[in-house]
Amino acid sequence: AQSVTQPDIHITVSEGASLELRCNYSYGATPYLFWYVQSPGQGLQLLLKYFSGDTLVQGIKGFEAEFKRSQSSFNLRKPSVHWSDAAEYFCAVGDDTDKLIFGTGTRLQVFP
Amino acid sequence: GAVVSQHPSWVICKSGTSVKIECRSLDFQATTMFWYRQFPKQSLMLMATSNEGSKATYEQGVEKDKFLINHASLTLSTLTVTSAHPEDSSFYICSAPRDNGITDTQYFGPGTRLTVL
Numbered sequence: 001a002q003s004v005t006q007p008d009i010h011i012t013v014s015e016g017a018s019l020e021l022r023c024n025y026s027y028g029a030t031p032y033l034f035w036y037v038q039s040p041g042q043g044l045q046l047l048l049k050y051f052s053g054d055t056l057v058q059g060i061k062g063f064e065a066e067f068k069r070s071q072s073s074f075n076l077r078k079p080s081v082h083w084s085d086a087a088e089y090f091c092a093v094g095d096d097t098d099k100l101i102f103g104t105g106t107r108l109q110v111f112p
Numbered sequence: 113g114a115v116v117s118q119h120p121s122w123v124i125c126k127s128g129t130s131v132k133i134e135c136r137s138l139d140f141q142a143t144t145m146f147w148y149r150q151f152p153k154q155s156l157m158l159m160a161t162s163n164e165g166s167k168a169t170y171e172q173g174v175e176k177d178k179f180l181i182n183h184a185s186l187t188l189s190t191l192t193v194t195s196a197h198p199e200d201s202s203f204y205i206c207s208a209p210r211d212n213g214i215t216d217t218q219y220f221g222p223g224t225r226l227t228v229l
Contacts, residue, residue, distance in 0.1 A: 036220075043116065043205070043220035044156075090155065098144060098209040098216050102155040 002027050004093050006103035014111050015083050021076040021106050023065075023091030033074040034092040034100065035065055044090065050074065061085070086110045115139055116208050118221035125196055126229055133191045133224045135162075135206030141186035142208035147179075150203040150223070162189040162206075196228045 005024045013019055025031055032051050036044040048059025055067040065076045074091060091103040115138040125131050135145055143164045148156040160181055161169040168181035178200075180192040189208075193200050205223045209216035 034218075041222060043222040044207075045220075046217060049217070098218065099146065099158055099161065100156075100207075100218060101158070102148075104155045105153075 002093060002101050004091050004101055004103035006089075006091055006106050008106045009104070010107045010109065012109040012111060013081050016080050019076075019078045019081045019085070019108070021089050021091075021108070023074045023076065023103060024072050025074065025091075025093045026072065027093055029095070030069075032094045032096075033065075033067060034094065035059065035063065035074075035076045036090045036092060036102075038088040038090060038105075047076070047089075081108075081110055083110045083112060116206065116219045116221040118204075118206055118224050120224060121222065122225040122227070124227045124229065127197050128195055130192055130194045131196055131226060133193070133204055133206075133226075135189045135191070135208070135221050137187045137208045137210075137219070140208070140210045142189075142210070143186060144209060145183065145189040146207045146209075146218070147181065147189075147191050148205045148207065150205060152203075156205060159191075162191075164189075193226065196226070198228045201226055201228045 003026045007022050034049045035047040038044050047063045048057045050057045050067045058064050063078050088105045090105045092100040094100045117136045119134045145162040147159045150156045159174045162181045162183040164183040170176045183189045203223050203225050207218045207220045
């Protein structure tokens with residue numbers, strides 16, 4: 001069955017520190033992979049996506065993610081976190097039906 | 113970027129009543145929209161696919177008679193929670209895919225928080 005696992009429920013980092021949010025997936029074929037961010041009162045915003053090609057994907061707000069087929073992972077990274085990055089982050093897997101399966105999310109807290 | 117709106121943002125209702133939630137794509141047309149449900153501190157779970165001009169497709173375990181979906185136009189889908197009960201209290205989110213030339217990108221509404229007393 002298709003599934004997405006985000007092992008870290010809650011992560012706390014200091015502003016300016018680097019960040020890596022983990023995502024592992026289980027999918028029968030080559031998946032479409034996504035990272036979304038959810039802030040209170042706002043809809044989920046797409047940070048980046050992977051469909052094919054270069055396995056290192058650049059997104060908005062300075063985020064990037066790397067698709068590693070051998071590890072079934074699609075970890076999200078940012079070299080220097082800003083206080084405004086505090087939010088809930090969701091990894092998702094999909095296909096050409098446009099349906100998405102979401103992970104349980106990782107709440108990021110940023111300390112000044 | 114594309115915008116998807118939801119109305120209302122939050123609603124409180126009595127047990128046994130019905131509640132309608134609207135999802136609109138404001139600057140693009142969507143033949144398909146999706147409805148998700150999110151419990152506190154949990155992930156989004158796909159409930160159903162709303163299809164313009166035809167019946168919605170429900171995910172396994174979702175009661176189609178309880179969660180009525182109508183895709184009235186290319187920019188509007190509605191979710192009606194019928195005979196709501198406290199266990200229906202949740203955060204309901206819609207999304208609409210927009211063709212960006214190569215692939216679709218999902219745009220999400222801000223969500224509707226339903227509280228059933």
